[in-house]
Amino acid sequence: MMMNHSLKSLCNLAQGTAIRGKWHGQHYTVIKQLGYGANGVVYLVRTADGQAALKMSDNASSVTSEVNVLKSFTKVQGSALGPSLLDVDDWEQGGGQTSFYVMEFIKGPDLLSFIQQKGHDWLGVLILQLLSDLEGIHRNGWVFGDLKPENLIVTGPPPRVRCIDVGGTTLKGRAIKEFTEFFDRGYWGMGSRKADETYDLFAVAMVMINTAYPKRFAKKGGGTDQLMPLVRQSELAKYAVVIEGALTGRYQSASEMRSSILQVLQPARKKRAAADSKRAATRTARGAASQQKKSGGFGETLLIIAVISMLYFFYIYVQIL
């Protein structure tokens, strides 16, 4: 998308430009531009307490709206749902006034670059982290909305994914404020643009798909008919069930999708863990009877082996005949 004229002039701030807030009087010095989008420009700035990211926009409403979201995120914080908010102010220059806010600088490559550098093994872990954050955002009454790799930065070490750009973050039940086609279930003809948990989870699935198809692709028919074959013939094949689930709205919550991914990544351990906890439960419930239970389990195993061997012998027998 092309920028408006007013935004364009904000885009070319030279290194060393001094920005002073009109209301709070804080000073910021531009180090470099971090990026820009439809809503504004983000600069890396030097502050009295080190580096920070400063987002300015020719549209004061969008600044205020994003600040509202970040404030509501900080209220519940502890864990970081988005970049923490440091300051909100206006900058008077050249007769005009520009609204801006200052937030924590989240340093690191975006999700796609990180995976390209470190390998596809990282995908699962990062998506698990992302789903934890989304769970928090949803619990808080919000839907993130504009979820895409550019808005996911991997900081660290140790690597940890963080969401930036709350421009699309919408109260549950309302119409999604901002989205990017490739990640939008409406675009793929797979649901509405009403903000709910499943909207974000759809986008998570598309983020996963984007890692296997970095150039993305256009809609040709849409739906699972177009998307799932692409998943199955890529390195994402092992996630096929999870991705299909998220695309079709089967997961009601981020944590549900999260445990599904865990199951893909560690099926064996998962089963053992389940068995362990079952055994532990039995132990606490029946106390000493657990010993007996254990030998009972052994008996079962013997029985199964016996049945399988019989079937096997029967099979061989039939084959020989």
Add this chain to the structure above:
Amino acid sequence: MKTGTLKQVLLITDGCSNQGEDPIAMAALAKEQGITINVIGVMEEDVIDDQGLKEIDGIAMAGGGVSQIVYAQQLSQTVQMVTRKAMTQTLQGVVNRELKQILGGTGTMEDLPPEKRGEIMEVVEELGETVQLEVLVLVDTSASMKHKLPTVKEALLDLSLSLNARSGDNRFSVFAFPGKREEVEKLLDWTPRLESLSSVFSKLAVGGITPTGPAIREAISYFEKKRSLRSLLSRDDESFFEESV
């Protein structure tokens, strides 16, 4: 909460008008009647003509709306963004007028310290979610637009998807210009859904001239007819906010 109706024209064009009244004056005329004019300029790759750009900006400015230049492929997303921005801007304007009465000053949110803006923005967003919206889409179907029309159709279907996710009611109508006999041609009468658009677009004849000004004038008269019914119930733009809170 009872809300009034927001009236928007969404003009989709690729360049300069070449017939009839000055489109910028017609946009100003619309604004006087409480109708916002938004413009999306659909460009070919790397072909940006200054004259066209100026006109597009000018129409939106005079019409109290939003303009955006875009390449055809990105149209869908832009259409929804522009409509949304324009809604916010109009509602903001209404809220600002209230603020001015209460607080004096220039009556913009920027007069207030940043801490005080948050709640006002929440009201604006709440209104944006619930307000009744009428969007009149005005599509330039002059020859140069012909191959972009399928994309325009997609973008409009997509717009109805976005807007129908709101809790407020929507009504859409679609006009093309130049029309066969008149300056504009009605393709679709007021309807809450745009799905029926698919069929009308294929029947379109494309013309040579671009009478943007007359098209805007005609389009607002179409709102007018509807409005005159309503104005019996004394519903005009200025009284909007009193009604809506």
